[in-house]
Structures are given as structure tokens and as C-alpha cells.
Amino acid sequence: DTAVSQTPKYLVTQMGNDKSIKCEQNLGHDTMYWYKQDSKKFLKIMFSYNNKELIINETVPNRFSPKSPDKAHLNLHINSLELGDSAVYFCASSAPETQYFGPGTRLLVL
Amino acid sequence: SQKIEQNSEALNIQEGKTATLTCNYTNYSPAYLQWYRQDPGRGPVFLLLIRENEKEKRKERLKVTFDTTLKQSLFHITASQPADSATYLCALHSGAGSYQLTFGKGTKLSVIP
Numbered sequence: 001d002t003a004v005s006q007t008p009k010y011l012v013t014q015m016g017n018d019k020s021i022k023c024e025q026n027l028g029h030d031t032m033y034w035y036k037q038d039s040k041k042f043l044k045i046m047f048s049y050n051n052k053e054l055i056i057n058e059t060v061p062n063r064f065s066p067k068s069p070d071k072a073h074l075n076l077h078i079n080s081l082e083l084g085d086s087a088v089y090f091c092a093s094s095a096p097e098t099q100y101f102g103p104g105t106r107l108l109v110l
Numbered sequence: 111s112q113k114i115e116q117n118s119e120a121l122n123i124q125e126g127k128t129a130t131l132t133c134n135y136t137n138y139s140p141a142y143l144q145w146y147r148q149d150p151g152r153g154p155v156f157l158l159l160i161r162e163n164e165k166e167k168r169k170e171r172l173k174v175t176f177d178t179t180l181k182q183s184l185f186h187i188t189a190s191q192p193a194d195s196a197t198y199l200c201a202l203h204s205g206a207g208s209y210q211l212t213f214g215k216g217t218k219l220s221v222i223p
Binding site: 004040041042043044045048056090092097098099100101102103104 | 142
């Protein structure tokens with residue numbers, strides 16, 4: 001069973017479009033995250049949710065909106081996509097002191 | 111400002127040798143430090159955690175040291191194998207709120223047969 005899953009795995013879209021990425025974890029964790037990994041492989045936190053509540057919101061354009069319908073799911077919606085949004089987006093969930101990452105969603109904005 | 115630096119972007123090493131990766135940080139007082147492995151096209155996978163009051167931690171062929179005076183962690187892989195080739199990321203726990211981690215940029219290790 002996959003612990004942290006994301007869909008889609010690949011996303012190719014035009015500038016200006018709106019897209020969503022979904023994340024689900026079956027580990028029973030209360031805390032989930034979205035990270036962005038850019039072309040230089042730098043992994044940077046975007047958002048963190050604890051039990052469906054937003055607890056970390058780094059400096060991210062407000063075109064990015066996370067949503068947690070329940071504590072097992074954390075989705076990321078991106079409005080008006082820009083070229084600079086091209087990256088790999090990772091979802092993660094955490095137990096105390098360990099984070100479990102999903103396989104990533106490779107977003108390419110043309 | 112806070113910084114995490116993994117000194118080498120890439121490290122090549124002969125099979126069987128010990129690989130040593132470095133993670134330095136400034137303006138942090140981390141409660142603990144973690145090392146992750148990331149293979150191409152995959153998410154990071156947790157390897158080891160070391161706390162601020164621990165000097166060394168081992169797991170099979172892996173060893174991590176943590177020197178809070180030098181603000182440095184060293185990650186060693188002994189008897190390295192080609193299968194150890196991957197990018198290794200260090201991550202600091204800031205201690206603020208949840209379990210938030212801040213990652214270094216990683217070191218890409220290549221073990222040459």
C-alpha cells in the first residue's frame with residue numbers, strides 16, 4: 001500500500017490555466033505538507049496543515065491555495081499558472097520527527 | 111539569515127570506499143537534524159535522525175555525526191556500493207511549531223564500480 005500518493009504524476013499545461021494536484025496519505029498522520037522542488041533541486045516548504053488547519057504558509061503567491069477536506073487529504077490548487085511555476089511538487093505527511101514524501105507531481109507550464 | 115549548506119553539489123567515489131557528505135548551518139539552533147535520500151524521479155526517503163544532544167548515530171553502513179559547536183553534521187556511508195548513488199539531503203528541524211523541516215540543496219553521490 002502506498003503511504004503517500006499524489007495525482008497526477010505529470011502535468012503539462014498552458015500559461016494562465018488553473019490546475020489541481022491531489023494528495024492522500026494512509027498513515028494516520030495529523031500533519032501534511034506541500035513542498036516545491038525547483039530545477040536546481042532545492043526543496044522548499046510551501047504549506048503545512050495540521051488536522052485540516054493551516055499552520056505554515058511560507059511566502060507563496062496567493063495563486064496557490066491548499067485545501068484539506070480531511071486529515072488524510074491535502075490538495076493544491078494553482079490559479080493562473082506561470083512559467084516559473086514549473087517544478088516538482090511533493091506532498092508529505094509527518095509522524096513525530098520523520099516525514100514521508102509522495103512520489104511528486106512534475107508540473108510543466110508552457 | 112538562516113542558511114543550510116551542503117558543501118558539495120556532487121561527489122564521486124570509488125566502490126568500497128567511505129563517502130563523507132557535509133552539512134553546515136548558520137543561525138539555527140536545531141532540535142534535531144535528519145538525512146534523506148532522493149533517487150531521480152522520486153520523493154525523499156528518511157534515513158537517519160540525530161538530536162542536538164547526540165554526537166553520533168549509526169544504522170547499518172550509515173553513520174551521522176552532529177557537532178552543534180561547529181554547526182555541522184557529517185554523513186558517512188562505509189563500503190559504498192553503486193546502489194548508494196543518489197542525492198542526499200540534510201534537513202534541520204527549526205523547533206518552531208509542528209515538525210517543519212528546512213532542507214539543504216543536497217549532494218549528488220555517484221559510486222563508481
